[in-house]
Amino acid sequence: MEILETLRDEIVGFFSINGLVEIIRSGDYHSLRTWSGIQTVLSPLIPFIVIIEILLAFAHKNFNRAEYKIPFFIYIFNRIIGKFISFGVIAFCIGLLSPYALLPVSLTWYWFIYGYIVWEFAHFIYHFLAHKVRLFWCLHSSHHAPEQMNLSVTYAHFFLEGPYADFIRTSICILAGVPPVMLFAIMFIDGTWGGFIHVGENFMKNARFGFLGKFILTPSHHRVHHARNPLYMDTNFCNLLNIWDRVFKTYQPEQNDITIQYGITRSINAGNFFDVYFGEFYYLAKDVARAPGIKNKFLYLIMPPGWSHTGNHMLAKDIRRQYMNTHAGKSLMDSPPGGDQRKSA
Numbered sequence: 147m148e149i150l151e152t153l154r155d156e157i158v159g160f161f162s163i164n165g166l167v168e169i170i171r172s173g174d175y176h177s178l179r180t181w182s183g184i185q186t187v188l189s190p191l192i193p194f195i196v197i198i199e200i201l202l203a204f205a206h207k208n209f210n211r212a213e214y215k216i217p218f219f220i221y222i223f224n225r226i227i228g229k230f231i232s233f234g235v236i237a238f239c240i241g242l243l244s245p246y247a248l249l250p251v252s253l254t255w256y257w258f259i260y261g262y263i264v265w266e267f268a269h270f271i272y273h274f275l276a277h278k279v280r281l282f283w284c285l286h287s288s289h290h291a292p293e294q295m296n297l298s299v300t301y302a303h304f305f306l307e308g309p310y311a312d313f314i315r316t317s318i319c320i321l322a323g324v325p326p327v328m329l330f331a332i333m334f335i336d337g338t339w340g341g342f343i344h345v346g347e348n349f350m351k352n353a354r355f356g357f358l359g360k361f362i363l364t365p366s367h368h369r370v371h372h373a374r375n376p377l378y379m380d381t382n383f384c385n386l387l388n389i390w391d392r393v394f395k396t397y398q399p400e401q402n403d404i405t406i407q408y409g410i411t412r413s414i415n416a417g418n419f420f421d422v423y424f425g426e427f428y429y430l431a432k433d434v435a436r437a438p439g440i441k442n443k444f445l446y447l448i449m450p451p452g453w454s455h456t457g458n459h460m461l462a463k464d465i466r467r468q469y470m471n472t473h474a475g476k477s478l479m480d481s482p483p484g485g486d487q488r489k490s491a
């Protein structure tokens with residue numbers, strides 16, 4: 147019976163419906179007018195869409211168990227340890243850095259916009275470094291390993307990635323003066339949208355969102371981010387607003403004539419938990435062990451994936467530039483050839 151109770155608690159926890167059940171049970175719906183009440187209602191959204199997505203895959207007769215298996219195992223693993231470390235890191239950064247806040251930010255709508263833009267910048271920094279520093283790539287690559295896109299990919303993260311991301315994002319926001327309560331509200335919006343942008347093509351085939359896609363980072367942009375096609379590699383690092391990708395020239399819309407190939411560039415067994423979770427650590431350790439001298443060993447940790455002490459690099463930015471040079475003349479940054487993609491959105 148105890149096993150059944152644990153299972154029930156886990157299912158309720160996955161769907162984040164504790165708060166909702168509590169509200170319905172008490173019959174007191176006043177809390178729905180508060181921010182925490184709204185969070186309580188919205189939290190189950192992503193888990194429920196995951197289930198709808200799976201049902202749709204069944205309906206389309208293209209459900210592939212392997213696609214969901216690895217994110218599911220990773221979810222279970224992270225559920226146990228990742229969350230606790232993340233909360234600890236956030237609390238530590240707030241406690242340590244709050245006295246050094248540079249601006250006196252108050253809880254008004256215009257400061258909220260400021261707070262969100264700062265958060266998005268901090269997210270860009272974390273995410274960019276996760277792709278450009280090999281050690282951080284080891285933490286982030288589990289998220290890029292799946293070779294299909296669906297909402298379960300939201301849950302596929304190495305357990306230390308959350309704490310690493312929260313350390314950078316919380317530190318930057320607190321130093322920029324964002325008050326903790328505003329930070330938590332932003333984190334909730336970011337987390338919900340960050341889950342939704344992984345929606346699969348079964349659920350939403352065209353996810354460009356028309357005109358909105360000019361400002362908002364859409365599922366289409368994030369599909370591009372998860373692609374290993376040369377043009378798409380290491381682009382679209384933002385989460386909700388795509389401003390910083392435009393500022394730092396990493397913005398790349400989906401092209402109608404380039405079908406997205408999901409996954410990472412090394413050969414990987416995407417159906418193997420250990421390869422997905424620890425594979426990059428294994429190859430990094432191998433490169434460090436083989437590198438001559440302490441300096442080269444250290445450089446492997448901090449240089450981008452594809453860097454080699456022999457000078458024979460295979461960097462994503464070079465592969466992308468090469469592709470763009472050989473396809474020069476085509477408008478790769480704006481509309482796809484043969485028409486305006488927004489017309490079909």
Ligand SMILES: [Zn+2]
Pocket residue numbers: 273276277286290371
């Ligand atoms: Zn990424």
Ligand SMILES: [Zn+2]
Pocket residue numbers: 289344368372
């Ligand atoms: Zn993602």
